[in-house]
Amino acid sequence: MTSTAEILLALFLLTNIVLAGTGRLRQAIRLVAVQGWMVGLLPILLWNWTDAGAPGFRVWAVAFVNGAVKGVALPILLRYAADRAKANFELEPLVGFRLSQVIAFAIASASFAIGKALHIHETVASELAIPVAFTTMGTGLFLICARRKAITQVLGFLAFENGIAVFGSGILLEYGLVVELGILLDVFVLVFVLGIAIYQINRTFSSIDTDRLNALGDVHLMHRRG
Amino acid sequence: MIENLKWLLVWLTSALFVADLVQSVFYIREADRREGGDHMSHRTYYICLSAFFGAMVFALLSPSLPLMWVAVELTTLVSAPLIAYHRSRGALEAMWKYLLICSIGIGLALFGTMLVMHALELQEKGVAEGCRMWFKVGFVFILAGYGTKTGLAPFHTWLPDAHSEAPAPVSALLSGALLNCSFFAIARFREIMPAEIAGFCDAAMIVFGILSVAVAAVFMVRQTDFKRLLAYSSVEHMGLIVILFAIFMRTPADPGRGALISGGEIVGDAVLGLALLAHIVFHSLTKTMLFQTAGNLLLAFGTRAIASVQGLGVSMKGHAALWIVGILFICGMPPSVLFASELGLVVSAPFWMSALVLALLFIVFAAMMKVALAMTMGTPVAKPEPVPGKMMIVPFTLLAILVASGVLACICISIPGAWHN
Numbered sequence: 001m002t003s004t005a006e007i008l009l010a011l012f013l014l015t016n017i018v019l020a021g022t023g024r025l026r027q028a029i030r031l032v033a034v035q036g037w038m039v040g041l042l043p044i045l046l047w048n049w050t051d052a053g054a055p056g057f058r059v060w061a062v063a064f065v066n067g068a069v070k071g072v073a074l075p076i077l078l079r080y081a082a083d084r085a086k087a088n089f090e091l092e093p094l095v096g097f098r099l100s101q102v103i104a105f106a107i108a109s110a111s112f113a114i115g116k117a118l119h120i121h122e123t124v125a126s127e128l129a130i131p132v133a134f135t136t137m138g139t140g141l142f143l144i145c146a147r148r149k150a151i152t153q154v155l156g157f158l159a160f161e162n163g164i165a166v167f168g169s170g171i172l173l174e175y176g177l178v179v180e181l182g183i184l185l186d187v188f189v190l191v192f193v194l195g196i197a198i199y200q201i202n203r204t205f206s207s208i209d210t211d212r213l214n215a216l217g218d219v220h221l222m223h224r225r226g
Numbered sequence: 227m228i229e230n231l232k233w234l235l236v237w238l239t240s241a242l243f244v245a246d247l248v249q250s251v252f253y254i255r256e257a258d259r260r261e262g263g264d265h266m267s268h269r270t271y272y273i274c275l276s277a278f279f280g281a282m283v284f285a286l287l288s289p290s291l292p293l294m295w296v297a298v299e300l301t302t303l304v305s306a307p308l309i310a311y312h313r314s315r316g317a318l319e320a321m322w323k324y325l326l327i328c329s330i331g332i333g334l335a336l337f338g339t340m341l342v343m344h345a346l347e348l349q350e351k352g353v354a355e356g357c358r359m360w361f362k363v364g365f366v367f368i369l370a371g372y373g374t375k376t377g378l379a380p381f382h383t384w385l386p387d388a389h390s391e392a393p394a395p396v397s398a399l400l401s402g403a404l405l406n407c408s409f410f411a412i413a414r415f416r417e418i419m420p421a422e423i424a425g426f427c428d429a430a431m432i433v434f435g436i437l438s439v440a441v442a443a444v445f446m447v448r449q450t451d452f453k454r455l456l457a458y459s460s461v462e463h464m465g466l467i468v469i470l471f472a473i474f475m476r477t478p479a480d481p482g483r484g485a486l487i488s489g490g491e492i493v494g495d496a497v498l499g500l501a502l503l504a505h506i507v508f509h510s511l512t513k514t515m516l517f518q519t520a521g522n523l524l525l526a527f528g529t530r531a532i533a534s535v536q537g538l539g540v541s542m543k544g545h546a547a548l549w550i551v552g553i554l555f556i557c558g559m560p561p562s563v564l565f566a567s568e569l570g571l572v573v574s575a576p577f578w579m580s581a582l583v584l585a586l587l588f589i590v591f592a593a594m595m596k597v598a599l600a601m602t603m604g605t606p607v608a609k610p611e612p613v614p615g616k617m618m619i620v621p622f623t624l625l626a627i628l629v630a631s632g633v634l635a636c637i638c639i640s641i642p643g644a645w646h647n
Contacts, residue, residue: 118359137337144326157329164337171344175292182296183336189303190329197325200310201318213319216387218445218454 005045009128012038012166013108016139019159020104021097023090025082028155033075035136035162040067042169046126062180066165069184074158074191081195082151085202095146107138129170136163150198150208154191161187227474227494228410228417230503235286235410238507239403242514243279246395246402249518249620250275253395256525256613257312264313271311277304278399285407294411295332295339298375301404302328309392320384320391327384331374335411338367342415349420362423368415369430375408377464378434379441386445389457390530394521397453401460401517402510409467409506416475424475431472432579438465439586446593451530453520455597456513459556462590463509463564469583470505470571474498477574501570504635508563508628509556515624516552519545522617526610532597537606546602548621551629553598557591561632566639 012035019031040063047055082088095103111134118130136159143156168175175183198208205212254268281304285297302325310321341364348357374381389397412431419427442462449455477495520530522545527535538546555562568587572580 141330144330150322153326157326157333160330160333164333164340167337168340171340173340173343176290179290179292179296182293186296186299186303190299190325193303193306194325197306197310197318197322200313201322204313204315204318210322213322216316216319216323216391218386218449 005042005126006128008038008041008045009126009132009166013132013135016108016135016159017101017104019155020139020142021101023093023097025088025090025149025151025155026079028090028152029075029078029082032078032155032158032162033071035159036070036072036074037067039070039162039165039169040064042129042166046129046169046172058177062177065181065184069188070158070162070165073188077191077195078151078154081154081198084199085151085208087149087151087208090147090149090152093147093152095142100142100146103142104135104139107142108135111135111138126170129166133163133167133170136160136166139163148209148211150194150201150210153210154194154198157194158187158191227499228414230499231410231413231506232286234503234507235406236283238406238510239279239282239286242399242402242510243275245514245620245624246399246518247275249398249521249617250393250395252614252617253393253518253521253525254311256617257393260525260528260611261312266307266311266313271308274304274308275396275399278308279403282403282407286410291339291343291414294414295336298335298372298408298411299329299332301407302332302375305396305400305404308396309388311393311396312391314391316387317391320387324384324388327381328375331371331381333371334367334374335371338364338369338371338415340364341367342418346418358420358422361419362426365415365419365423365427366430369412369427369434372408372411372415373434375404376412376468377405377408377438377461378468379438379461379465382438382441382461385461386454386457389460389517390451390453394517394524397456397521398514398517401457402514405460405464406506406510409464409471412468413471416471428472428476431468435465435467435469435472436579436582436586438462438468439583439590443586443589443593446590449593449597450532452523452532452535452597452601453517453530455532455594456516456520459516459590459594460513462586463505463513463556466568466571466583467502467505467509469575469579470498470502470567473571473575474502495574497570498574501567501574504563505567505571508567508631511624512552512556512562512564512628515548515621515628516556518617518621518624519548519552522613522621523549523610525613525617527608528611532601534608535601535610536608537604538602541606541610542612544615544618544622548618548625550598550602551625553594555628555632557594558587561629561636563628563632563635565632566635569639 015031015035022028043059044063111131115131140156140160144153202208281297281300285294288294288297306321306325309324310317341360345357345360345364377385389400416427439462442458446455446458474494477498479495523535524530558564558568
């Protein structure tokens with residue numbers, strides 16, 4: 001099972017590189033959905049089948065709900081938000097797409113270096129999980145900073161959350177069903193609220209370009225006064 | 227300390243919720259009448275406000291650390307729509323910044339929670355060497371993550387926008403209650419850190435605390451918007467609270483100065499403990515009163531610009547009294563309880579820290595007094611449309627409580643030998 005998990009994690013890494021380089025919102029939503037499915041599958045694949053027997057109902061339930069929410073429900077919400085805002089392409093990102101891919105590679109290299117430097121205890125399920133988690137988190141944060149459209153920022157945030165989930169699976173953290181469902185509920189409600197916010201922003205600004213959202217602040221106000 | 231803090235914050239949050247709910251009833255109706263424009267439905271507003279209160283109490287009373295995370299994230303989600311009550315451009319921008327910055331912060335806090343939980347597992351298994359690093363890194367992420375929601379610099383950037391654009395009762399709840407709940411999360415994690423890294427944790431908290439006070443002081447100096455001024459004041463006070471907490475955790479109980487006892491055991495120095503608890507409570511009460519007054523001023527004058535709101539002593543005497551006394555109290559002028567707690571901080575901190583904090587507080591005082599005096603004195607530049615008298619009931623009640631407790635606190639600390647009893 002470990003080799004399947006490692007293949008999955010390698011594919012996960014690949015989705016980050018592709019996500020960094022895509023300007024088509026539909027493709028980006030699909031990539032984040034694929035990441036969501038993988039995040040759901042990971043605990044099953046990282047389960048120690050030889051030592052602990054088959055995983056219990058709780059593990060299957062959490063995997064299924066994770067996959068359903070992150071792989072199905074959230075992408076549907078995001079596609080709906082993108083359709084309503086009539087946004088299909090990220091036309092003028094702050095950092096160009098090719099450069100973004102190079103930066104994503106750099107983030108991946110840095111993550112592997114950090115992962116090696118950390119003291120990984122034997123209970124960590126897969127050596128690959130932690131660097132992949134850091135890469136995904138880094139790519140997500142980079143997308144939030146380097147993209148203009150509000151929806152791409154939401155996708156970056158979801159990638160960030162997926163990275164954290166991979167990290168949790170990698171160190172085999174057991175939360176309990178209530179907490180897992182609580183975390184999922186939070187992410188779902190967050191994307192829901194962000195979707196509504198995007199709708200409101202589109203209605204008021206006639207665009208979901210977050211460049212328009214920079215009227216508030218102190219530095220330029222102080223310059224104007226003095 | 228955590229037990230004391232928890233129940234105190236539950237009571238405080240409940241009291242503030244009641245105060246802001248009552249003020250909301252008057253404020254929302256007046257705001258709709260005067261400002262018009264597109265706004266959220268009242269039903270959604272009250273549902274979100276109640277859910278906000280519920281999520282905060284859930285965060286305070288949650289039995290486990292991950293559940294506390296779920297609750298704090300929930301507070302972000304239900305308070306965000308409240309910020310954009312008026313659906314203006316500024317409000318939407320503030321809401322977007324709030325959602326994105328706080329969610330990233332909370333994501334970092336989740337990462338930190340995972341690291342600390344893993345460290346606790348390792349500690350139980352007896353792997354002493356390895357778990358130290360996990361605790362350290364975990365605490366850094368907790369401080370960065372929950373520090374974002376607490377309004378510590380340099381993660382405070384959402385705070386001035388959100389607190390100034392939101393309707394006044396929401397700003398009051400955000401400043402008075404939510405920042406405390408996020409601070410409680412940091413305190414809860416600090417409590418479970420092992421003794422070997424306690425020094426590192428306290429040093430980190432002091433650095434962020436002093437940075438917050440400094441940043442607040444800088445941005446208050448030429449402020450043009452009176453609600454943003456109050457928001458930066460919240461950043462400053464959360465910085466002071468974090469500094470007080472760090473010094474409290476560092477200072478062992480001294481028999482000469484009295485000890486704070488919780489659950490039958492000594493948890494720390496009495497002076498610092500009381501100063502911390504008093505500062506949290508009375509900062510919240512004073513800030514709530516100030517934000518509600520600011521809300522009334524905004525309704526009367528139709529603008530948040532300090533330049534347009536002048537001569538309150540002539541045109542709106544009641545609000546002038548509330549405003550000037552409130553600003554004096556929040557700056558730590560006696561007879562404010564904040565004077566007593568800041569004195570406790572300065573007396574107990576190392577010399578360099580006290581000197582630095584006092585210098586920064588002096589800058590804050592100068593900036594705030596310039597604004598307060600400009601607004602209350604002088605000739606009015608615009609004629610306000612006065613707000614109904616009933617909108618002054620809650621602020622004046624809070625003022626009465628503040629003055630009474632302030633006088634009591636200042637008498638207590640003036641008794642010779644009070645510090646040693």
